[in-house]
Amino acid sequence: xxxxxGILTSGGDCAGLxxxxxxxxxxxxxLGWTVIGIENGTAGLLEDPYRVRKLHPDDFDGFVMRRxxxxxxxxxxxxxxxxxxxxxxVKDRSDEVIAALKDLGIEALIGIGxxxxxxxxxxxxxxxxxxxVGVPKTIDNDLYMTDLxxxxxxxxxxxxxxxxxxxxxxxxxxxxxxLEVMGRDAGHIALSAGIAGGADVILIPEIPYTIEGIAKKIxxxxxxxxxxxxxxxxxxxxxxxxxxxEVVYYGGETRYGGIGEFLGPKIAEAxxxxxxxxxxxxxxxxxxxTHNDRLLAQALGVKAVDLIEAGEYGKMVAWQNRAAVAVPxxxxxxxxxxxxxxxxxxxxARSLGISFGD
Ligand code: F6P
Numbered sequence: 001x002x003x004x005x006g007i008l009t010s011g012g013d014c015a016g017l018x019x020x021x022x023x024x025x026x027x028x029x030x031l032g033w034t035v036i037g038i039e040n041g042t043a044g045l046l047e048d049p050y051r052v053r054k055l056h057p058d059d060f061d062g063f064v065m066r067r068x069x070x071x072x073x074x075x076x077x078x079x080x081x082x083x084x085x086x087x088x089x090v091k092d093r094s095d096e097v098i099a100a101l102k103d104l105g106i107e108a109l110i111g112i113g114x115x116x117x118x119x120x121x122x123x124x125x126x127x128x129x130x131x132x133v134g135v136p137k138t139i140d141n142d143l144y145m146t147d148l149x150x151x152x153x154x155x156x157x158x159x160x161x162x163x164x165x166x167x168x169x170x171x172x173x174x175x176x177x178x179l180e181v182m183g184r185d186a187g188h189i190a191l192s193a194g195i196a197g198g199a200d201v202i203l204i205p206e207i208p209y210t211i212e213g214i215a216k217k218i219x220x221x222x223x224x225x226x227x228x229x230x231x232x233x234x235x236x237x238x239x240x241x242x243x244x245x246e247v248v249y250y251g252g253e254t255r256y257g258g259i260g261e262f263l264g265p266k267i268a269e270a271x272x273x274x275x276x277x278x279x280x281x282x283x284x285x286x287x288x289x290t291h292n293d294r295l296l297a298q299a300l301g302v303k304a305v306d307l308i309e310a311g312e313y314g315k316m317v318a319w320q321n322r323a324a325v326a327v328p329x330x331x332x333x334x335x336x337x338x339x340x341x342x343x344x345x346x347x348x349a350r351s352l353g354i355s356f357g358d
Contacts, residue, residue: 003033005308006106007055009070010041010117014139014151015289016297017070020112022060023301029057031309036104037071041117042124043078045100046093052104065294068154068286070112077253079120098128107131108308114138114149115333118316122329125314133304134316134329137297139284142186144337145327146318150300153292155182155284156192162280163197163230170228176218176273178231180260181280187339189284190234195348201355203233203263206339207346209357210240214263215270217355222271229273233259257281299324 007024009017021037028035037055038044044051064071077084083093101109108131111121118134125132136143139155159181166177179199183189187204194202200221201214214231221229235256238244245258260277268275289297296319303317303324315326339346349356 003028003031003107003308004036004105005033005108005110005305006036006038006052006101006104007072007110008038008041008044008112009072009074009137010111010113010121011074011076011138012114012285013068013070013074014137014285015068015154015287016150016293017074017112017137018060018067019065019289019294019297020135020137020150020301020304021055021071022057022065023298024110024305025055025060026057027302027305031305033305036106040073041075041078042080042097042120043075044073045097046078046080046083050100050104066288068288076116081120081123094124094127097124098130101128101130108133108313110135110304110308112137112150114140115143115336118329118333122314131308131313132329133307133313134332135300135304136316136318136332139182139189140184140186141188142184142336142338143316143332144334145316145332146320148292148296148319150293150297151285151289152188153290153296154287155189156196157290158284158287159189159193159232159280160197162278163193163199163232166230166278167198167228170230174227174274176229176231176267176271176275178233178260178264178267178275178277179280180233180235180257180277182256182284183234183236184256185236185336185338187234187236190232191339191345191349194232194354195345195352197232198230199232199354200229201231201357202349203231203237203259203357204339205234205236205238206341207356207358208240209237211263211266211270211357213355213357214267217357218267218271218273222273231263231267233263235259
């Protein structure tokens, strides 16, 4: 029986979102279903006329799937339950979103998002009786129940390449290079890229460090006759006395940032090395998705449509043991999945002689 499904991207973008859409549209088309793309997350349903367009396999002509970003646009600041109007008034507009979905004849909604987006979308689904399936995406890789979220692999690849590029310049100038990466409250990007990119020190929010701990490792590097060192630090790492480093943007929104610049002079003072700091920022979210992200994105996209076909809702598609499976969405977002201090990757790093500054 023909169905109309809606799809939206929500929260911060990352590489691989267009590949998810391609898989959803192709799989749905094979069933004779219609896919409506909703622009800018749920915010596209709060405009008059709605910002929506039919998506067809021809829209994914082999070019779009390779591209980063999202052809539908996204937002991480337009929560329909607390929607800030142009005059500053905050309104609950959730009923309008629910009405729009019904008006468009959308029988099932695929939300490509992270924890914040899934929280909002599942509240909408519950309130409006909407059939919803989630596809996990976040460079932070901090959702439970899935080994990987779309976008993480590409972010790690970018951070690893940054270390590859920093190494020769560090060696040419006898420097310690400090690379600050994203990841919010979880250190997955720094841990994976630090191992893959040969960092000497990995600093993550989950493992407390001291400047002396970092200096000890760098001194050992120096004593071994090497003239440079690489340090990778997660944006949410605090100062040794527990202070968060944040950037305040115009309008008052805050984001993590600045820990690298804090550490630079401290490491220079403690080690005698000249230091330089690189903040990778949104470069980790852009660019073409890696083949792993394209594969993951398309497997999860197909699985999302499979779930709709089977009438299984309130689920997130997840990657476990090299296969796409369905898990309850609430289990995936119950809390932020941080790095396990006694996990195998931390053990791997320590076994390679990498220091966590502790
Ligand atoms: O959650 C993804 C993420 O890229 C985080 O790693 C980072 O802290 C944040 O989003 C940046 O948000 P924004 O795009 O709003 O600056």
